[in-house]
Every structure is written in structure tokens, then in C-alpha cells.
Amino acid sequence: MEQALREDIVRHCRLLHQRGYLAANDGNVSSRLDGNRVLVTPSGVHKGFLEPGDLIVVDLKGNKLSGTREPTGEIALHLRALAQRPDATAVVHAHPPLAIAMSLTKKKLDGILPEVTLSLGRLQVVPYARPLTDDLAKAVAAALEHSDAVILERHGTVAVGRTIAEAYGQTERIEHASQVLWSAYALAAPRPVDEAEQRALLRMYESSRLKR
Numbered sequence: 001m002e003q004a005l006r007e008d009i010v011r012h013c014r015l016l017h018q019r020g021y022l023a024a025n026d027g028n029v030s031s032r033l034d035g036n037r038v039l040v041t042p043s044g045v046h047k048g049f050l051e052p053g054d055l056i057v058v059d060l061k062g063n064k065l066s067g068t069r070e071p072t073g074e075i076a077l078h079l080r081a082l083a084q085r086p087d088a089t090a091v092v093h094a095h096p097p098l099a100i101a102m103s104l105t106k107k108k109l110d111g112i113l114p115e116v117t118l119s120l121g122r123l124q125v126v127p128y129a130r131p132l133t134d135d136l137a138k139a140v141a142a143a144l145e146h147s148d149a150v151i152l153e154r155h156g157t158v159a160v161g162r163t164i165a166e167a168y169g170q171t172e173r174i175e176h177a178s179q180v181l182w183s184a185y186a187l188a189a190p191r192p193v194d195e196a197e198q199r200a201l202l203r204m205y206e207s208s209r210l211k212r
């Protein structure tokens with residue numbers, strides 16, 4: 001079980017790198033092992049070359065329980081996200097370029113693409129907070145109350161899921177949405193979904209989340 005989870009994290013870290021969703025040592029991934037332990041990526045390792053044995057086990061306060069390296073510097077972000085979302089098992093933090101670029105523009109992103117709303121809730125940009133701080137971790141956790149994946153202003157994305165694959169998939173979805181919105185804004189300001197329709201879509205997202 002733990003070995004399979006380690007391999008799953010490594011496979012998705014390589015995919016994040018291959019797809020250009022992070023560069024070099026950037027980004028980090030975590031998954032619950034049980035009620036008291038979390039498996040996380042180490043700091044200072046290139047995600048394209050990560051190995052299952054590089055991963056670290058920490059407790060819910062971030063204390064290292066096993067592993068030869070040190071846990072990611074964004075450990076607080078992962079632990080606060082998991083605490084905020086007991087329905088989630090995995091957290092993926094990446095630096096997808098189009099999502100970051102859109103976060104620099106202050107353009108409206110939410111309420112334009114219906115399937116994005118249905119899949120991940122509100123498409124939010126969490127206002128800038130300094131990387132590696134508890135301020136950032138708290139802001140992300142609060143935003144995850146309304147979404148399964150959020151964009152961090154000037155920084156990247158955070159996605160949660162019931163599996164690593166699901167959290168990875170939300171990362172892919174948010175970058176794809178950013179690409180569509182980027183293309184639309186290059187032509188003209190995209191028209192939002194009707195407000196009543198957006199509210200209905202959000203209710204559908206929330207009820208599907210409660211059923212998990």
C-alpha cells in the first residue's frame with residue numbers, strides 16, 4: 001500500500017514535469033497514508049528525477065517520521081489543505097505557466113467555463129501571500145472550502161483530490177482552462193455564464209462533493 005502510493009506520487013511528479021507544469025525542484029505533492037501520517041515530496045529534488053525512496057513521512061504537525069531528506073518547504077500548505085478538506089486524500093502544488101500568467105492579469109476567470117465550475121467549483125485566484133509561509137497555507141485552505149483547485153497569484157496552483165490522479169487531473173484542468181481563457185481574452189473579453197446558471201452549476205458541484 002505505502003509502496004504503491006510512493007510509486008503513484010513519483011509517476012505523477014514526472015508527469016507534472018513532462019507536461020511543463022513545474023520546473024526543476026518546484027512543486028510538491030502529498031497524500032495521506034492513514035489518519036496520522038502523510039507522505040510528502042522532499043525539498044530540493046528535481047521532480048523529473050524523483051524516486052519512491054526520496055519521499056518523506058510526516059505527522060499531521062509536519063514532524064518528520066521517516067526519510068533521509070527534508071520535507072518540502074510548503075509542508076504547511078499541504079497539511080492545512082488536508083485539514084480543511086477531510087474528504088481529500090491528496091494535494092498537488094504545481095507552477096503551470098498559463099495559470100500563473102492569468103493570475104498576473106486580474107482578469108475574470110470564474111463563471112465562464114461551465115464544466116470547470118462543475119468539476120472544481122469556483123475558479124479562484126488566491127491573493128498573493130509569500131511562498132513557504134503559513135499565511136499562504138491559511139489563504140489556500142480557506143479557498144479550498146469552495147473549490148477543489150485554486151490558482152495562487154504570482155505563484156502556481158493547488159489541487160486536492162481523493163487520489164493523486166484526481167488532484168493531478170484538477171491541475172491539468174485548471175491549466176487547460178487558463179489556456180482557453182488566455183485565447184479568448186486575446187480576441188475579446190469572454191462573456192460570462194448567466195448568473196442564475198452559474199449558481200445552479202455551483203450547487204451541482206457542491207452536491208456532488210457532499211456525496212463523495
Ligand SMILES: [Zn+2]
Nearest residue numbers: 027131155156
Ligand atoms: Zn510553489
